[in-house]
Amino acid sequence: MKRFLTLFLALSLIDVLMVSCFCDCPSPDEAPFVYCQIDTENLDNSGQEITIASDTVVKSAYGIRLAIETVLGDVCQATHSMPLLSGAYAVGCHCEVATYFYSTNPITRVEILTNAAFDANTPAGSDVADRFFRFNGESYTEAGQAIRNTQSLSYTGEHILELLLMEAPENAGEYQFNVEIELQDGTVYTSLTPVIYLR
Amino acid sequence: MKKMNWINPLAAILIASATVQAQDTPTEVDRWKFHAYVGVESVQGLPFDEVDPSVTYLNRLPYSGIAIPIGIEFQYHKVPNLWIGVEAFNYVAASSSFSDDQFHRQLEREYAGLEVVASDFYDYVQPIDDFSGFRFFIGYRKEFGVWSVAARASLGRFDYLPWEGEVLMKETNANKYYRVEYSTDFRRREPVYKTYGARIRVGYSILPWLEVNAHVGGNLGRMEYEREILFTDLYEGTSTEENLTETYRTTQINYGIGVGFRF
Numbered sequence: 115m116k117r118f119l120t121l122f123l124a125l126s127l128i129d130v131l132m133v134s135c136f137c138d139c140p141s142p143d144e145a146p147f148v149y150c151q152i153d154t155e156n157l158d159n160s161g162q163e164i165t166i167a168s169d170t171v172v173k174s175a176y177g178i179r180l181a182i183e184t185v186l187g188d189v190c191q192a193t194h195s196m197p198l199l200s201g202a203y204a205v206g207c208h209c210e211v212a213t214y215f216y217s218t219n220p221i222t223r224v225e226i227l228t229n230a231a232f233d234a235n236t237p238a239g240s241d242v243a244d245r246f247f248r249f250n251g252e253s254y255t256e257a258g259q260a261i262r263n264t265q266s267l268s269y270t271g272e273h274i275l276e277l278l279l280m281e282a283p284e285n286a287g288e289y290q291f292n293v294e295i296e297l298q299d300g301t302v303y304t305s306l307t308p309v310i311y312l313r
Numbered sequence: 314m315k316k317m318n319w320i321n322p323l324a325a326i327l328i329a330s331a332t333v334q335a336q337d338t339p340t341e342v343d344r345w346k347f348h349a350y351v352g353v354e355s356v357q358g359l360p361f362d363e364v365d366p367s368v369t370y371l372n373r374l375p376y377s378g379i380a381i382p383i384g385i386e387f388q389y390h391k392v393p394n395l396w397i398g399v400e401a402f403n404y405v406a407a408s409s410s411f412s413d414d415q416f417h418r419q420l421e422r423e424y425a426g427l428e429v430v431a432s433d434f435y436d437y438v439q440p441i442d443d444f445s446g447f448r449f450f451i452g453y454r455k456e457f458g459v460w461s462v463a464a465r466a467s468l469g470r471f472d473y474l475p476w477e478g479e480v481l482m483k484e485t486n487a488n489k490y491y492r493v494e495y496s497t498d499f500r501r502r503e504p505v506y507k508t509y510g511a512r513i514r515v516g517y518s519i520l521p522w523l524e525v526n527a528h529v530g531g532n533l534g535r536m537e538y539e540r541e542i543l544f545t546d547l548y549e550g551t552s553t554e555e556n557l558t559e560t561y562r563t564t565q566i567n568y569g570i571g572v573g574f575r576f
Contacts, residue, residue, distance in 0.1 A: 159487075159488050160485070160486045160487075162428055172487075174488065175486050175487055177488065252492075252547070253547060254547060254548050279488065280488055280489075280548060
């Protein structure tokens, strides 16, 4: 048993030293990331502060809160290292933290599909992404462009986009929006908003 | 505290110095008397247009401050109780009780249906902080032994500096945002802020040439200025520009103490 423990510790030490010596630090200024998940919620912007909507919103003050999950590296799955094994990667390599992150699998398509007709020309199933805009305090950016702008980021993790509906539907009623984001490799992420009554 | 404009007080000191030197000529001493003084006074500005809700926020601006007046008075021997003079003053401290919240409510009255969500309205008290100016006056002064009483009427002007700001407003129950930018340039127009004042001063002579005094008075002020407003619909990307000519009126009460030198 003692011999086994000694061997295990020795292997761990070798692993640490090898990773320390041969670890592959990305360029210090930039690093790749991947899109991993999106999630949506309804927003109510009728007051001074934008809030998560309950079940009814004034249609001219409706918005979608889009959360985009990004992960540093090439794969979405989180890696779990064994205790003591490769633990020195972060410390031993002394990799500098990147300040610019880029997607190697860029977004090729963004759609926001409505499940109910906006008006006679916009039936259920239409793409209404061009009616949603992101407001950054100074200017509006069309939703598709705002989502594509996440292809270069200053940090990875969760990114929140508040997409405001700037051309409200004529018809009041229950709505649901399906946000679809397609990547270059064909991966499609979708998220369906909770049902909301737009009055 | 903003930078202070000492030009006017310095000019007054130079005038005082020059006139004091002028008394070296015996005939001038016989004909003229001089009184140079410096003091400190509290100024309380009262909102003149409080009752009119249509006036802009600046017109409603209540404020208070501390000013340093420095002046010189001249007396001609044939009219011994009549004095004429000039006084320069500069504010060394000022504050306003007008809050951001009051300003926002004012804007929301001006733009019905919009509400303020953010503002970067800086230096709207700058006109007060940078107050400086001068007054010409004529007065009557009578001595009672070591005591003296003087009353005077004055006409003067203040200097203001431009101010500007920016406010983000939002349409109630909608996703539309607007930017409202304000700017004023008092120098574009005649920067005349006229004041009409009156004051009573009581003095006590410690020495024949040295007097301490206290005063109380008031001023009415009036100034026209141009306010430029750039209203931008941030979604449509359209802007409208508006130039408003507004009048700022104020009522001041001031009181203070000073020390004077007689020649």
